[in-house]
Amino acid sequence: MHRLCFILLFITLQLFSSNKKTAQLLSFPEAELINVNTTRIPFKLVDHLIVIEANLLDQTGNFIIDTGSETLILNKSHFKGRQSFHDQHEQTSGVLNIIDNPLERRLQEFIIKDLVIEDTFSDVIDLSHIEKSKKIHLLGIIGHDILKDYEIFVDMHLNQITLSKVDSKGHRLDKTKYLERIIDSVDFKLKKHTIILEAMVNGKKLKFGLDTAAEFNQLNKRANKTVFEQFFPKRRLQLLDASGNQLEVLAGKLYRVKLTDSIYFGPMHTILTDLSQMNTVFGTNLDGIFGYEFLKQQRTIINYKKEKLYFVEKPINRH
Incomplete structure (x- = not known):
């Protein structure tokens, strides 16, 4: 089932x-x-x-x-x-x-x-x-x-x-500093409204879109074959998209994802899908999508004007 x-x-x-x-x-x-x-x-x-x-x-x-x-x-x-x-x-x-x-x-x-x-x-x-x-x-x-x-x-x-x-340059109008410590940051490119991040998987440079409403990360079926050495499939899922259409996809975990030498991610649940239609519509050339699996690992600040992501220290567990 x-x-x-x-x-x-x-x-x-x-x-x-x-x-x-x-x-x-x-x-x-x-x-x-x-x-x-x-x-x-x-x-x-x-x-x-x-x-x-x-x-x-x-x-x-x-x-x-x-x-x-x-x-x-x-x-x-x-x-x-x-x-x-x-x-x-x-x-x-x-x-x-x-x-x-x-x-x-x-x-x-x-x-x-x-x-x-x-x-x-x-x-x-x-x-x-x-x-x-x-x-x-x-x-x-x-x-x-x-x-x-x-x-x-x-x-x-x-x-x-x-x-x-923020103002037109992305500076916060609120001059109060965050209580939480910002531990790292990374630049992104904005293609119309799409946040595009560069990441390394198994030594290959890939482009990922960041989407807070993507329930799973996505990896393009047409990505470099070397990348799939770090994708371990587990099962098939039925997905329902925003248009109400269903599609069967292969789901598994993607390993060894790095944004920089200091920003990396543990294994993330990922689905394998064809992003060619989306790339055509948006004029992009994305190899994948980061969503919930990305955000749950890093407390993330998005600044569109500066085209920058900031990563915040995790809260201390006192229990």
């Missing part, structure tokens, strides 16, 4: 111009305001997805944090019949297929506690298959267009995400 899993990564959404505005409020009731520029939001892991609770248009539900998504996405299942929705007759690319006819909403304000993001675009697609698979009330997905103006501290050890406002 194959296990049915869901993997959400690299949803591309196009932004369309609109002359209409509607004042909507999106707030996070669980957020802790540190100061006017920084807020901390607890999250829960639904399987391997980072999920936060939010209120929007008199509804309370869940949002997935997804660096692989370009925009804020609202779930069409819960936002029907709104006058500010416009059918764009365009296509939105999923990993395995195309999502037809996305809708669009423009939010005058997107508020995270007291941090206000103005004139926010969102796309509206049917995410009901994710709700069914994960058994959650899903209002939407928070992507790059919201996250890019913050330094994002993803802490899998304390199950919280900290957003700190």
